[in-house]
Amino acid sequence: MQNFEYASPTTKEQAVELxxxxxxxxxxxxxxTDLLSLMKDFIVTPKRVVNIKNIAELRxxxxxxxxGVRIGALTSLEEMIERLGKGYGALTQAxxxxxxxxxxxxxxxxxxLCQRPRCWYFRAGFGLMAKNENGEPLVPNGDNRYHAxxxxxxxxxxxxxxxxxxxxxxLAAKISVFGPKGAREIDADKFFVAPKSxxxxxxxxxxxxxxxxxxxxxxxxxxxxxxxxxxxxxxxxPMAAASVALKLDAAKKVTSARIALGxxxxxxxxxxxxxxxxVGKTITEDVAAEAGKxxxxxxxxxxxxxxxxxxxxxxxxxxxxxAAG
Amino acid sequence: MSSSDERHxxxxxxxxxxxxxxxxxxxxxxxxxxxxxxLVAGGEKIVKAAGADVKIYGPNKTEIxxxxxxxxxxxxxxxxxxxxxxxxxxxxxxxxxxxxDRATCGACTMIIxxxxxxxxxxxxxxxxxxxxxxxxxxxxxxxxxxxxxxxxDNDAQQCGFCTxxxxxxxxxxxxxxxSPTEEQIEMGVGGNLCRCGTYHGIKGAIAQASAALKKGPxxxxxxxxxxx
Numbered sequence: 001m002q003n004f005e006y007a008s009p010t011t012k013e014q015a016v017e018l019x020x021x022x023x024x025x026x027x028x029x030x031x032x033t034d035l036l037s038l039m040k041d042f043i044v045t046p047k048r049v050v051n052i053k054n055i056a057e058l059r060x061x062x063x064x065x066x067x068g069v070r071i072g073a074l075t076s077l078e079e080m081i082e083r084l085g086k087g088y089g090a091l092t093q094a095x096x097x098x099x100x101x102x103x104x105x106x107x108x109x110x111x112x113l114c115q116r117p118r119c120w121y122f123r124a125g126f127g128l129m130a131k132n133e134n135g136e137p138l139v140p141n142g143d144n145r146y147h148a149x150x151x152x153x154x155x156x157x158x159x160x161x162x163x164x165x166x167x168x169x170x171l172a173a174k175i176s177v178f179g180p181k182g183a184r185e186i187d188a189d190k191f192f193v194a195p196k197s198x199x200x201x202x203x204x205x206x207x208x209x210x211x212x213x214x215x216x217x218x219x220x221x222x223x224x225x226x227x228x229x230x231x232x233x234x235x236x237x238p239m240a241a242a243s244v245a246l247k248l249d250a251a252k253k254v255t256s257a258r259i260a261l262g263x264x265x266x267x268x269x270x271x272x273x274x275x276x277x278x279v280g281k282t283i284t285e286d287v288a289a290e291a292g293k294x295x296x297x298x299x300x301x302x303x304x305x306x307x308x309x310x311x312x313x314x315x316x317x318x319x320x321x322x323a324a325g
Numbered sequence: 326m327s328s329s330d331e332r333h334x335x336x337x338x339x340x341x342x343x344x345x346x347x348x349x350x351x352x353x354x355x356x357x358x359x360x361x362x363x364l365v366a367g368g369e370k371i372v373k374a375a376g377a378d379v380k381i382y383g384p385n386k387t388e389i390x391x392x393x394x395x396x397x398x399x400x401x402x403x404x405x406x407x408x409x410x411x412x413x414x415x416x417x418x419x420x421x422x423x424x425x426d427r428a429t430c431g432a433c434t435m436i437i438x439x440x441x442x443x444x445x446x447x448x449x450x451x452x453x454x455x456x457x458x459x460x461x462x463x464x465x466x467x468x469x470x471x472x473x474x475x476x477x478d479n480d481a482q483q484c485g486f487c488t489x490x491x492x493x494x495x496x497x498x499x500x501x502x503x504s505p506t507e508e509q510i511e512m513g514v515g516g517n518l519c520r521c522g523t524y525h526g527i528k529g530a531i532a533q534a535s536a537a538l539k540k541g542p543x544x545x546x547x548x549x550x551x552x553x
Contacts, residue, residue, distance in 0.1 A: 003384040006404035006450060013375035029448070036407070036446045037427045048381075049404065051451060078440075100516025101497065103428065105440040106447070234515050235429065 001039040008051040012058070012178045012212060018050045019208035023199060028052055028210055030074055031107040034115040043116070043123060058110070058212055067218030073110030073176075073211045080109055087219030089323070090167035090243040094226040094262075098163055100235040110211035112164045113175065113191065114203060117266075118237055119147065119158035127198040129155045144302040146239065149309050151265035152300060156194045158266055160202065164214075165192060165268035166243035167226050169260035173216045179209035188214075189260075192267035202266065221247050225322035228262075229311040238263050240308055242271075242295070242315035244323040246278070252324075254278045259295060259320070264312050271295040274316060283324035285317075292316035368401075382450060389453050393418055394462040400449070408452045409433045409444035412459065420460035420489045431517030434490035434497075435459045441497035441516070460489035463496070471537035472496045475530035483521035491517050495531055499538055505531065 009015045020026040027046040029035050030053060038044045052058060058074040061083040069088075071080060077095045081104070084092050098104055116122070121130035121138050130138045139147055139157040147157045168175070168188035175191045177184050191203055205211070224245040228238035241262035247255045257278040261269040274295035281287050292313035299309045368387035371378045383404035391398050391408075393416060400415045409426075412418040412435075421444050424432035428446040435444045436458040444459075463470035469477065472495050482488040491514065498505055498513030505513060510531055519527070 001405050003403050003405050005384050006382045006448075007372075007374075007379055008382075008451075009374060009377075009379050011375060011377070014377055014379055015374075017374040018372070018379065029451075032448065032451075033428050033443075033446055036448070039405070040426065053451070096512065099512065100431070101494070101513055102431065102434060102441050102443045102516040106428075106442050233511070234518075 001036075002042065002045040004039075004046050005048045006051065007048065008054050010054050010056075012052075012055055012210065015050055015052050015055060015210055016178060016180055016208050018048065019210075020048070021206075021208055023201060023207045025207070026050060028114070030111045031076070033103055033107045034111065038116060041123060041125070043125065052210060058210075067220050069216045069219075070176075071109050071214045071216070073108060073213055075109045076105055077107050077109065077112065078104040087222050088167075088171070088216070088224065090170045090224035090226045090245055091164055091216075094163045094167045094228070094241070094243065097226070097228050097230070097238065097241075098235070099233060103235065109164065109214055112162055113168075113211060113214075114205070115161050117158035117202065118161045122158060128158070128195060128200070129198045130157065131198075140302055143304065145304045146237075146263075146308075147302055147305055148265045149296070149299040149301055149305055149312065150261070150269050151194055151267065152302065154194055154196065154266075156196075156266040157302065159263045160192060160265065160267050161237060162192070162262065162268060163241075166241060166260035166262040167224070168214060168216070169268055169270055170224055170226075170243040170245040170258045171216050171219065171222070172245075172258060173214050175211060176213040176215060177205060177209050178212045179206055183212070185215070188268075189270050194266035219245075223248065223323045225319050226262075227315050227319035227322055229315050240264055240311040240315045242312070242319040244316070244319040246283070246320070246323050248283075248324070252282050254281055254283065259291070259316060261295060261312055261316065264299070264308060271316065273297070278320070283320060285321065288317040288320040288324075289313075291320055387450070389450055391416070391449065391452055391457060392455065393457050394459060402449045404448065404450050406449045407445055408435075408447040408449045408457070411449035412444065412457075418459055418461055421493075422486055422489060424486065429518075430487070430490075431494060432487050432490040434493045434517060436493055436497050439497075439500065441494050443516075458493075460492055463492065470496070472499065472530070472534040475534035475537065476527070479526045479529035479533060481523050481526035481530040482519075483523055487517060487519045487521075491519065491527060495527070495534065498531070499535055503539055504535055 007018050026048045029049050029051050059072045062070045081092050081095050148159050173188040174185045226243040228241040230238045243260050245258045249255050257275040259271040259275045274291040295316045296309050296313045368385040370381050386401040388401050398416050421435050422432040424430045426445045428443045433444040437455050494514050494517045502509045
């Protein structure tokens with residue numbers, strides 16, 4: 001990896017000032033599970049790395065009076081699993097599917113949201129938009145078996161690698177961010193963006209902003225689940241995932257629903273139409289299956305990933321049944 | 326490639342006349358010492374950020390102290406040096422293996438502050454002040470740790486390259502869950518790969534080590550029951 005200078009600030013204000021104004025100049029290190037691999041492969045070559053692990057206020061899981069929870073960005077995935085109770089199935093199940101204790105101990109909640117795509121063209125140095133030396137896109141006619149089936153109209157064809165993103169959208173979480181202009185809160189749904197050029201990133205963060213915490217509103221009465229369709233149970237990314245959060249009334253009818261898909265689009269994918277369909281219904285296998293169909297109604301496969309449409313549909317169905325059951 | 330690797334490659338090139346009957350490791354060690362570069366001045370500077378003085382380390386080498394298997398070790402590293410490379414190349418602690426070097430295979434598994442991590446994906450500079458345990462910490466003289474003994478007895482390795490990492494992952498699992506369930510075993514060693522496919526033996530080793538550890542300090546020596 002290219003050498004860099006290293007700073008370890010103790011406040012978020014210092015961290016933000018130490019970060020560059022352009023992407024690529026500097027990088028933030030928390031768990032390092034993604035950044036070190038990116039640097040070893042020269043996919044990112046920062047001149048300075050800013051460690052945020054010594055910023056105490058980015059740590060800890062606190063449950064507030066209203067029943068909501070604030071998860072500090074530096075919380076490890078393992079700590080999050082241990083601290084969150086029943087109502088947070090969408091998050092804890094997704095984190096447990098990261099089947100490596102080493103990654104769960106090292107990787108942070110904030111880092112999960114900021115990790116870069118796993119697109120093999122990107123990781124092999126062909127850029128975020130995966131182009132050859134003549135500027136021709138490689139994904140549409142290349143090996144796109146793990147690429148996007150939704151939101152793939154633009155140049156970005158990779159899938160978001162975030163495990164927690166879909167769960168955070170399902171639970172209507174907000175992401176707290178700090179930058180030179182101070183703090184701001186962003187709906188989990190609006191945090192992720194499909195980049196328009198290879199020098200953009202996959203979130204709304206500016207180069208000198210950091211994630212400070214995740215805020216989840218009260219989950220009282222919420223049933224949530226994440227279901228991943230995987231090629232293997234050991235450490236790997238799923239081929240498709242769905243996170244669902246439901247509220248049911250006394251008669252077991254759905255009063256509110258949120259559904260988000262993972263690993264199918266350049267961002268976690270909010271399946272609002274499918275969620276709307278569930279409201280007022282009693283969850284049965286047929287209802288869940290129909291919601292799955294609606295979730296992928298606008299999916300468009302590339303040359304080699306049509307199978308993912310079926311997987312995504314099934315993931316939605318099974319996540320709904322798990323959440324309701 | 327880390328600077329340490331480059332140094333060793335150069336070291337190997339620089340001394341090809343060599344004496345006979347010298348092991349590869351001794352050879353590398355000898356030449357490595359000969360080429361040790363003195364600490365470059367200016368490894369640190371101070372910048373102002375948000376009204377405070379913040380130390381910037383590197384890109385030159387800076388001196389750090391690591392607590393490895395109970396002993397403090399001083400070493401000069403560039404910020405990019407990983408803990409794994411620093412232990413292996415500079416501190417002669419080669420139990421943890423470098424295989425994928427991408428936080429995937431688990432051969433470099435070590436325990437930091439009681440938790441299993443991938444040493445290839447920790448910066449050495451960030452491991453200061455933390456308790457680093459590698460496989461070298463387990464055996465006491467000839468007496469194997471119950472987890473090591475269980476690997477021996479259950480034929481839990483073939484080529485053995487993943488073994489130091491697996492042993493550390495299993496130790497960390499049993500420290501946390503002395504009687505692990507099937508799910509806890511899968512969650513606990515899911516971050517390690519064995520390309521020889523000795524998983525069945527490893528599961529048997531976990532069961533034996535779990536029982537042995539609960540019995541308290543057992544007297545175990547090399548060459549227990551046969552692999553039959």
